[in-house]
Structures are given as structure tokens and as C-alpha cells.
Amino acid sequence: MNTTQYLEANNQRFLDELLDLLRIPSVSADSARNEDTFRCAEAVKSALLAAGCTHAEICKTKGHPIVYAERMVDPKLPTVLTYGHYDVQPPDPLDLWTSGPFDPVVRDGKIYARGACDDKGQVMMHVKALECMVQTQSLPCNVKFMIEGEEEVGSSNLGKFLKANKDKLKADIVLVSDTSMISMEHPSIETGLRGLAYMEVELTGPNRDLHSGVYGGAVANPITILAKMIASLHDKQNRVKVRGFYRDVVDLSPAERKALNDAPFDEAAYKKDLDVDALWGEEGYTTLERTGVRPTLELNGIWGGYTGEGAKTVLPSKAYAKISMRLVPNQDSRKIARQFTKHFERLAPPGVRVKVTELHGGEPVVTPTDGKAYQAAAKAIETTFGKKPIPTRGGGSIPIVALFEKVLGLKTVLMGFGLDSDNIHSPNEHYGLLNYYKGIETIPHFYKNYAANH
Ligand code: BES
Ligand code: MN
Ligand code: MN
Numbered sequence: 001m002n003t004t005q006y007l008e009a010n011n012q013r014f015l016d017e018l019l020d021l022l023r024i025p026s027v028s029a030d031s032a033r034n035e036d037t038f039r040c041a042e043a044v045k046s047a048l049l050a051a052g053c054t055h056a057e058i059c060k061t062k063g064h065p066i067v068y069a070e071r072m073v074d075p076k077l078p079t080v081l082t083y084g085h086y087d088v089q090p091p092d093p094l095d096l097w098t099s100g101p102f103d104p105v106v107r108d109g110k111i112y113a114r115g116a117c118d119d120k121g122q123v124m125m126h127v128k129a130l131e132c133m134v135q136t137q138s139l140p141c142n143v144k145f146m147i148e149g150e151e152e153v154g155s156s157n158l159g160k161f162l163k164a165n166k167d168k169l170k171a172d173i174v175l176v177s178d179t180s181m182i183s184m185e186h187p188s189i190e191t192g193l194r195g196l197a198y199m200e201v202e203l204t205g206p207n208r209d210l211h212s213g214v215y216g217g218a219v220a221n222p223i224t225i226l227a228k229m230i231a232s233l234h235d236k237q238n239r240v241k242v243r244g245f246y247r248d249v250v251d252l253s254p255a256e257r258k259a260l261n262d263a264p265f266d267e268a269a270y271k272k273d274l275d276v277d278a279l280w281g282e283e284g285y286t287t288l289e290r291t292g293v294r295p296t297l298e299l300n301g302i303w304g305g306y307t308g309e310g311a312k313t314v315l316p317s318k319a320y321a322k323i324s325m326r327l328v329p330n331q332d333s334r335k336i337a338r339q340f341t342k343h344f345e346r347l348a349p350p351g352v353r354v355k356v357t358e359l360h361g362g363e364p365v366v367t368p369t370d371g372k373a374y375q376a377a378a379k380a381i382e383t384t385f386g387k388k389p390i391p392t393r394g395g396g397s398i399p400i401v402a403l404f405e406k407v408l409g410l411k412t413v414l415m416g417f418g419l420d421s422d423n424i425h426s427p428n429e430h431y432g433l434l435n436y437y438k439g440i441e442t443i444p445h446f447y448k449n450y451a452a453n454h
Contacts, residue, residue, distance in 0.1 A: 068145065102114060
């Protein structure tokens, strides 16, 4: 029996085991879910042992634990380190879900649940692919797994773990399935991730909330001031006006730009899917460039004053916003955070005080397309999808990937099977059954190609 036949013979159980994992609400941002998150780490550990790992452990951190597991075949053979995360984003707003976020159901060929695609579904593909290889005696190299529980909150303890466990994590390549493809008809491999600098700003006007009639018109309203400051962060061309923001950006060569824009992209379908009548972005760049290779500044949240039912006449003491910047090579998240802080503090007029805090950051990465690992992934996808994958640049961030290179000296292959339309971080997140099974089918081919060519 080969791995594909083993998958076919076990496909219902493979699905049921993913659904079990999806029932655990491992929301890393929500401390009320800490026990569930821990329970999820234990479930991942058990799944890895059941799949054929000979050793698995839960590694405690200051935050949520990391699951480490391995199956060493022969020290002379190469070692693949698979990384993923078992934590998920908060499910709210709950009322927009058709079925419960932690009550997974299969509808129209898709698994609906928080984490279905990001990243439990994609982690489980690797667990089940290992089982397929072990059970058919075809695992061609050593495997290590590092599945963390804090990706969605910035992986702040994982860097330390890498530094402290260089020997344990010794490998030849890192394999990650936590990104997306263009479509099932146009399989693709992301060859870059953007970095991130995530900031929170707080504006304080008067020392207490005031009656907006008694004081209004005479005292700076922090919400008004914040709105003006935020509005000034982009210019007419929708470029980011933070001083120095673009200084370190390396522009793509004309050939690279052309290659990027050769990827299939249907602007009309994109707009229709999002229900917008126009797109928005930095002038002079296409949508694929705006999301893949240009840095951006986005408002993630803004609040202050009265937001409850009905009306309350108040001139609030405080106003807040969460602002994140996506970064591209060779921008540095700490430097950008400092530049932003300086810029934002300078924007504030007399009458308000401003406090800027950096919540977390991560560096951008570009992964090579000429290495053995990329070639092994491309060939694996070509085998199972019947088409050569297109290299693309992803807009999302996985901050730890830059540290794999910096701390462990390891390159990464981003062999993701999600789709942009899977609603990750949003209500009704889902993952195609086909994507799940294709992933399980493809991963063993990656191993075979990679080990053969090592
Ligand atoms: N899996 C995503 C990142 C991703 C999604 C990359 C789609 C490429 C395509 C990851 O779980 C994620 O959401 N990362 C966060 C960063 C983190 C520090 C909160 C992100 O990109 O916002
Ligand atoms: Mn993810
Ligand atoms: Mn995510």
C-alpha cells in the first residue's frame, strides 16, 4: 500500500480527528481559555505520538506551551522540522457565524470552524501525512515537529525557545503549512512573508470625561484629534507618511515585478467577493504588489467615548487606536516602531498627551526558489495537482520564520494549502475537504523528493 492508498482507506477517521481538535477553543489571546489552550497542546502531542513520533513533549514557556515531537530514522538522513500553531484567533463576532466556531461541521465540502484552515487543519495534514508514511514504511528521513500556541499573539516566547534549544531543533529545512494558494486550479507557493510592527496609541485630553455641552467647544476632544492624526498618516497617493517609512524598502527589479504580476488575478471577482465597488491602495502599484511587496499601515481598531446604546453627551478624556504596519525586505520592525512613535508623538497638538506602545513585531522574509526544498515542494504539488505551482508573495506574517534563519540558520518552505477566501481570522472560517486531503497526499511527496535529492 502507498501513502495515497492509506489515506483513502482512512479518510473518514482523518477528518474525525481534525474535527476533534477543532472542538478545543484554544484562543491564545483570551486568558479565560488558558486551560483549553493547554488541553489543545496535549491533544496535539497525543496525535503526534499516535501518528508515529517516538518522542513527544510539552515544553512550558512563560505563555502557552510548545509541542515538540520527533521520529529519528537515521542520523545520516536529512531532518525536516515542521512548524505550525495550534492556537487560534478569537471567534468574535459570534453572531455572524452560521454554526458554532468550536462546533465544527462539514457543509458544501468545507469544514467550518475557527482554526479549520489557520492552522489546525494544516497542522493535522502533517500529522496524518506522517501516519501515512510510517504505516506504509515509506518515511524517507528524520522528522521533527514544533507546534506552538502563541503564533496568533506574536510568538513572543518562541524566539527564546529557539535560542535555548538549538541542538534539539537541529534540522536541514523548516516546512510550514500556514499560508495560502491562489486556487485549486492555480496551485502556488508563497515565497515571502511580510513583517509586522503592531502599535497601540492612547490620547488623553482632559483628566476626566466632561459634559459635552458645558465644556464642548473649549477643550480638545481626544477623539477628534486622534481622527485627524490618523487621517494624516496617508497622503493623497495613499502612501504612508510616517517619516522614514520607505527608506529601507528594496524595490523589485522590473523582471521580478513582471513575474509577480504574471500570477492569475481577477480584479472583478476580487471586488465582487468583497462587495466593494473600487479597490484602494498605494498609487502606482497593482493589487498583487500592494499586498505582496509593498509596506502598509492599517488601522485595526479605534475606540473611545460612549459606544453603548442610545446617546450620551460626553467629551471623553481618552481615545485609542490599534495600528499595525506590514513590512517588506529590508525594513526592520524595531526601527519602524521607533519611527512611528516619534512621528505620532510629533503629530499631537497642544491640549492632548499621547502614549504609543509597541505590542509586538516581526521581520519580513523571502524564501529561496532555487533550493532543493522549494524544488521538492514544487515537484510534490505538480504530482498531486497536475500543475507546476506559481511562486507568489504573501501578504501575511509569521514572525518566527525570520528567526529560523537568524537563530537556527535554517531556510523555510511555505507549502500552504489554504485559500484567501477561507475567512481566516473572520466569522465562518473554513477549510476545503479537498485542500485537507490534497495536503495529506502532497506532503509525503515532498519528503520523498527532498530526501532523494539531498
Ligand atoms: N497563518 C497566518 C499568516 C498568513 C495567512 C500568511 C495567510 C500568509 C497567508 C498567521 O496565523 C497569522 O495570522 N499571522 C498574523 C501575525 C501574528 C503576529 C498575529 C498576521 O499575519 O496578522
Ligand atoms: Mn497561521
Ligand atoms: Mn492567523
